[in-house]
Amino acid sequence: MSLCNHSDSELMRLVKAGRQEAFVALVHRHQQSLLNFFRRMGAYTDEAEDLAQEVFLRLFNYRSRYRPSAKFTTFLYTLARHARADMMRISRRWPEAGAEISSDSAVTDHEHVLQADTQIDMQSALDRLSEKLRMVVVLSIYQGFRYREIAEVLGIPLGTVKSRMYLALEQLREILNVKETAG
Amino acid sequence: MSRKQPDNIEDGYNCLWQAMVPSYIQGELSEKELVQFEDHLGGCSACQVYVAEVRHLIRQFQKTLPGPLTRDLVPGILERIPQDAWTQDTSPVLPRRPRLFHFTKAAACLLLALASAWLIFYFSGRHERSLLPDTERQAHKKETVSRESQVVAQALDWLAKVQEPTGAWDGEKWGGQRNYTVGLTALALLSFLGSEQVPAHGPYSDTIDRAVNCLLQQQNTEGYFGPPHSGAMYNHGIATVALLEVYRLTKDTKLKIPLDRAVKYIRTTQTADGGWGYFGGFIDSANTSISIWQLHALILANRVGWESTKKNIEKGLAWLKTMINREGRVGYSGPGDFPYGSETLTAMGAFCLFASGYEGKNSVEKNTRIKRSLKDIASKQGRDIDYYQLYFLTYALHAVEEGQPDRHMPNVQKALVERQIKSGPHSGSWEPSDRWSSAGGRIYATTMATLSLEADQRAAKIIGWMRGTY
Numbered sequence: 283m284s285l286c287n288h289s290d291s292e293l294m295r296l297v298k299a300g301r302q303e304a305f306v307a308l309v310h311r312h313q314q315s316l317l318n319f320f321r322r323m324g325a326y327t328d329e330a331e332d333l334a335q336e337v338f339l340r341l342f343n344y345r346s347r348y349r350p351s352a353k354f355t356t357f358l359y360t361l362a363r364h365a366r367a368d369m370m371r372i373s374r375r376w377p378e379a380g381a382e383i384s385s386d387s388a389v390t391d392h393e394h395v396l397q398a399d400t401q402i403d404m405q406s407a408l409d410r411l412s413e414k415l416r417m418v419v420v421l422s423i424y425q426g427f428r429y430r431e432i433a434e435v436l437g438i439p440l441g442t443v444k445s446r447m448y449l450a451l452e453q454l455r456e457i458l459n460v461k462e463t464a465g
Numbered sequence: 466m467s468r469k470q471p472d473n474i475e476d477g478y479n480c481l482w483q484a485m486v487p488s489y490i491q492g493e494l495s496e497k498e499l500v501q502f503e504d505h506l507g508g509c510s511a512c513q514v515y516v517a518e519v520r521h522l523i524r525q526f527q528k529t530l531p532g533p534l535t536r537d538l539v540p541g542i543l544e545r546i547p548q549d550a551w552t553q554d555t556s557p558v559l560p561r562r563p564r565l566f567h568f569t570k571a572a573a574c575l576l577l578a579l580a581s582a583w584l585i586f587y588f589s590g591r592h593e594r595s596l597l598p599d600t601e602r603q604a605h606k607k608e609t610v611s612r613e614s615q616v617v618a619q620a621l622d623w624l625a626k627v628q629e630p631t632g633a634w635d636g637e638k639w640g641g642q643r644n645y646t647v648g649l650t651a652l653a654l655l656s657f658l659g660s661e662q663v664p665a666h667g668p669y670s671d672t673i674d675r676a677v678n679c680l681l682q683q684q685n686t687e688g689y690f691g692p693p694h695s696g697a698m699y700n701h702g703i704a705t706v707a708l709l710e711v712y713r714l715t716k717d718t719k720l721k722i723p724l725d726r727a728v729k730y731i732r733t734t735q736t737a738d739g740g741w742g743y744f745g746g747f748i749d750s751a752n753t754s755i756s757i758w759q760l761h762a763l764i765l766a767n768r769v770g771w772e773s774t775k776k777n778i779e780k781g782l783a784w785l786k787t788m789i790n791r792e793g794r795v796g797y798s799g800p801g802d803f804p805y806g807s808e809t810l811t812a813m814g815a816f817c818l819f820a821s822g823y824e825g826k827n828s829v830e831k832n833t834r835i836k837r838s839l840k841d842i843a844s845k846q847g848r849d850i851d852y853y854q855l856y857f858l859t860y861a862l863h864a865v866e867e868g869q870p871d872r873h874m875p876n877v878q879k880a881l882v883e884r885q886i887k888s889g890p891h892s893g894s895w896e897p898s899d900r901w902s903s904a905g906g907r908i909y910a911t912t913m914a915t916l917s918l919e920a921d922q923r924a925a926k927i928i929g930w931m932r933g934t935y
Binding site for chain 2: 285286287290300302306307309310311313314315318331334335338339342355404408419422423424425426428429444445447448451454455458
């Protein structure tokens with residue numbers, strides 16, 4: 283039977299048993315999604331691919347810590363969050379978007395927002411959110427995580443996910459000047 | 466379409482309930498919260514506007530795609546795992562290799578790929594075929610058709626292989642979003658019906674049967690298929706189309722009641738203008754993208770006995786007609802509204818208008834402009850395939866030309882055939898590489914490509930069915 287039909291947790295069980303092809307199947311299944319995650323979190327394509335690679339290596343190294351009772355993608359994206367945080371600490375290449383947004387008047391200055399080009403690129407708008415808010419948006423809107431799963435990945439209460447999502451969308455709405463253009 | 470302004474918009478923007486809007490749109494409210502919120506929403510026009518704005522915003526973000534992988538990560542990862550680590554429970558964290566290593570390897574792969582492509586081209590003799598006389602060209606056409614059949618067969622094999630035990634095709638597992646699993650399952654089901662597979666017969670009868678049952682299980686109490694989220698109407702429209710097609714083939718009575726409820730849901734969510742919007746009408750503005758799937762479903766339903774749909778269809782088609790601009794292009798929510806380009810929407814609109822026979826209510830001049838636009842879109846198809854656009858373009862051209870394929874399309878189909886993955890675990894599928902792939906992933910890319918390649922056999926039947934002549 284093809285490994286494609288196996289669930290993630292079944293594949294992880296096989297990985298623990300030393301089955302390389304199960305690990306390969308997991309990588310193929312999730313590599314594009316992980317790349318998308320890192321790209322949307324602000325990494326360049328090559329950096330995103332390096333990070334995705336790093337996450338899969340950690341997945342292999344931590345394979346014994348995975349419990350089938352936990353959802354695999356929650357486990358994988360927890361590793362992804364840590365890998366990204368580590369790389370940011372090492373390279374400090376990516377700007378701390380949160381610092382930008384708090385000192386930039388773009389979000390708080392309503393007049394400025396109204397003058398902003400409504401055609402601002404979606405990724406640029408996302409880049410202007412703080413790290414915390416952007417993470418919630420990316421996991422929810424792009425990666426399709428439920429709020430409780432995001433809470434698990436980020437290690438925060440469910441209510442905090444909800445409030446961050448609201449704040450993030452409020453800021454994006456202002457940045458993109460969505461008012462009167464929805465439809 | 467312009468949106469009606471609420472009466473209390475000034476006060477409403479400070480409404481405390483607005484903090485619940487993202488949770489509401491994303492289906493994250495508890496049952497109790499949902500009841501309370503919808504009760505509030507019914508009386509708060511400012512919150513209604515806010516819901517529409519946030520939904521629009523989320524939709525905008527969902528339509529952006531960062532881009533596909535430039536390399537398969539597997540070789541690089543396996544290289545960094547020592548062989549003996551596979552027999553251990555844990556292994557040490559491995560040092561990172563310098564980027565130069567990746568660059569060298571990528572360059573080598575690129576050279577190898579270019580050399581392989583040249584060899585394939587040289588030995589396939591394609592460069593000589595344009596010089597062949599008519600009889601030999603006909604033979605080559607037969608060969609191409611046969612090749613397309615093989616490609617479709619390989620695609621169906623891959624799809625059958627990755628079907629979940631539940632009967633679904635999991636969007637998330639294959640690079641898309643889980644919210645679209647229902648729509649993707651329906652697209653896969655349609656792919657298997659391309660050759661008129663009847664669930665009780667044929668090599669994929671079990672695959673089809675499980676897909677049908679899976680979709681039926683996804684219908685909720687309101688009548689729509691799939692989870693409540695911003696793209697719910699896509700899931701619902703596509704699932705209804707697929708199940709109607711199964712019903713047409715089988716007349717299976719177990720489908721009657723679910724389809725009855727599904728059709729009713731589409732009818733009741735039609736906006737006052739005649740179109741459909743995201744997540745069941747309510748306060749949404751209608752848009753072409755959502756509306757086409759609902760209209761398609763209603764037209765099919767009408768032809769197999771749901772005669773009550775007639776007025777909804779006429780209203781929907783009349784609305785669609787208002788979306789056409791002077792150049793014969795179809796807009797998103799108005800005749801000049803092209804937030805994501807006009808090509809896909811024009812192909813969708815033309816398919817619905819011409820396949821339904823409604824083009825007869827247009828002026829000849831208007832129809833000519835639509836046809837010209839379609840031809841223009843076909844002529845601009847390149848190697849960067851937009852699967853969704855290609856699917857509708859292929860069927861629209863069949864509807865417009867009544868079986869005479871556009872001269873540009875064979876080249877596009879050839880490019881599609883060539884892009885099918887020929888080996889490895891994804892053999893038979895297509896790379897999720899276009900702008901909509903972030904939503905649908907590999908299942909979307911493969912089903913859309915398959916349905917496009919099946920058009921020569923499938924389009925005439927579907928269009929005939931929609932016109933009531935088949």
